[in-house]
Amino acid sequence: MATAEIDPLLFLRQAIAAGTSVVPTATDAADAPETPLPQARFLQFAGAAGDRTPVPVDAPTRFVSNDAPVDLRSIYFAWLNREVAIHEYNAAATRLNEELATVSSPATVHKFAFVERLDLITWLEGASEESEYIKAAGGPGATGAAGSAAGAKTASGAAAPLSRSGRGALIDPRLAVIYSGERRTGDHNTVLRGIKPTDFSHVRKLAVPFMSKKQHGGAGAVVPALDGKKPSASLPLNPKGGPARRPDPIILLSPSASSLLRMSNIKSFLENGRYTPSDSSSTATMHFLTHTMKDIDPARPLRFILVEGTEHFKPDYWNRVVAVFTTGQAWQFKSYKWNTPAELFKHVQGIYVGWRGEPVPQGVKDWGHRVLNCHIDKWTDPGVPGADVNRFRDREVAENIWRAIEHNMRQKGWKRDSGAAII
Known part of the structure; x- marks a missing residue:
């Protein structure tokens, strides 16, 4: 399978759910022996038929931290150390970075922040179906959680279940092919503003002086809101362009x-x-x-x-x-x-x-x-x-x-x- 067709993050989650092995290796050969993570160049996901699917350890994933995708090696390392305290995890990540430097590897392991690590582990073990740090597969409107390839195989050798939105319930790849031929319809928000809700509060503030002059014959008057309440200075802005997500207390x-x-x-x-x-x-x-x-x-x-x-x-x-x-x-x-x-x-x-x-x-x-x-x-x-x-x-x-x-x-x-x- 082409590497571009593989969703490394979803592959790892499915392997964890299926209980199949994930083997670090130095080459992508199917019979390659297991090697320590600092020397590994691939993670091989075992299938039900005894085959293996290799994925490069430095492959970027859909998990985004500080506006940059996190590589598969860092994701896998965080999962291996999911049971240890955060300070022990950071110390282990530092040691792994030192070992990577000794083998002349330019790569480094990303150290997850406390809440990032909790969100990642919760998603990988299947306790949550969504994460604010994981981007939808293929971007908005993507038809599959594993990319555009509807027939991609999972780590267990079965057809990869796909998702229309990158989150929520997974669907059969054959349905994904049908969904890809759908004609998308939109509501007034998507027709007028596109796929992302846009904040127009700045337009409201610019319009206040003009509306005041027209209705009251002078500047400085406040235009009441349609419901009779005092207008707010601006509408709440969601910097990510999507619906607001309530933080976890x-x-x-x-x-x-x-x-x-x-x-x-x-x-x-x-x-x-x-x-x-x-x-x-x-x-x-x-x-x-x-x-x-x-x-x-x-x-x-x-x-x-x-x-x-x-x-x-x-x-x-x-x-x-x-x-x-x-x-x-x-x-x-x-x-x-x-x-x-x-x-x-x-x-x-x-x-x-x-x-x-x-x-x-x-x-x-x-x-x-x-x-x-x-x-x-x-x-x-x-x-x-x-x-x-x-x-x-x-x-x-x-x-x-x-x-x-x-x-x-x-x-x-x-x-x-x-x-x-x-x-």
């Missing part, structure tokens, strides 16, 4: 060993309303969960990202932080954008979770009403009779936490199609 956890809710048990507590002890052997550095905020978007659940550290935060990530779990220790906030409790909890909802019957730490008391105090019943071994008597109250605590987060998000201006308007 972020919840920060306390890295303290004394915290009752850690990465190993926070997801089950917030999703199921039941506390279990944290597992100190857990190496997870991030989770994502969905929860419906009825006063923000009752029809579509919000996806929340849960993390402990902020080492690799970009400045705009702080606009998405909606809650911070704390144990009352101020050292937790040293690396934060707002590194004092008084300043932090002006912007973000604070949450403290402690044992029922035990005193609240003095630090939490001093921070006032901006930190929600929650108490759960002490953990008892399930083998002890009556251990689950009071565990039903965990759900009430979890619901109180979600109500506080939702209240804070509404105050900050979160809406069903946009993030915070007030930081």
Whole structure:
């Protein structure tokens, strides 16, 4: 198969879903032995019939970072290191770049930002059908997710399922051939403005003086909007030219060993309303969960990202932080954008979770009403009779936490199609 007919990103996702092997090799020969990634020039995708499809490791993919396509080697390396912490992944990428330099290769491995890496892994493992970093195959109007070749084979040897838009449900390649002969019809937006919605707010501002003179005989008068409301200075501009995408809110956890809710048990507590002890052997550095905020978007659940550290935060990530779990220790906030409790909890909802019957730490008391105090019943071994008597109250605590987060998000201006308007 010609390299131009192959979608490397889709090939890798299909190989992961099918459980087939992906072998780095130095040549594109079908019997080439496996070689370490620094010396590899191809990734060979095994098919169901025992054949292999080679793809160059430096082939560009549809994943775009900083307006540049990311190569297949970087995508594959990020998948291999999906379970490690972000700082360990960056260290491994640095070592691989050094090894590439020793073999006189000009290539380097792209280091993904925190949210980019999360989005990529989520898409590759099939947990999400869309990503803001992955371009539609073939551009707007493309008929196949694997390119224009309708009969391209996947890593498993079967015909590649294609997508009309590059996202969403995959379709049979024979249907893609039929769709390619369709006569495209458009609505008034596509007829007047083309395939990309265009922002014309600048025209409105230019027209205001002329309309004022015509209606009121002088300059400086404000033209009311058609609905009688005061006109805004400009319409919201989407720089990508497409529909606005609501950002995923972020919840920060306390890295303290004394915290009752850690990465190993926070997801089950917030999703199921039941506390279990944290597992100190857990190496997870991030989770994502969905929860419906009825006063923000009752029809579509919000996806929340849960993390402990902020080492690799970009400045705009702080606009998405909606809650911070704390144990009352101020050292937790040293690396934060707002590194004092008084300043932090002006912007973000604070949450403290402690044992029922035990005193609240003095630090939490001093921070006032901006930190929600929650108490759960002490953990008892399930083998002890009556251990689950009071565990039903965990759900009430979890619901109180979600109500506080939702209240804070509404105050900050979160809406069903946009993030915070007030930081």
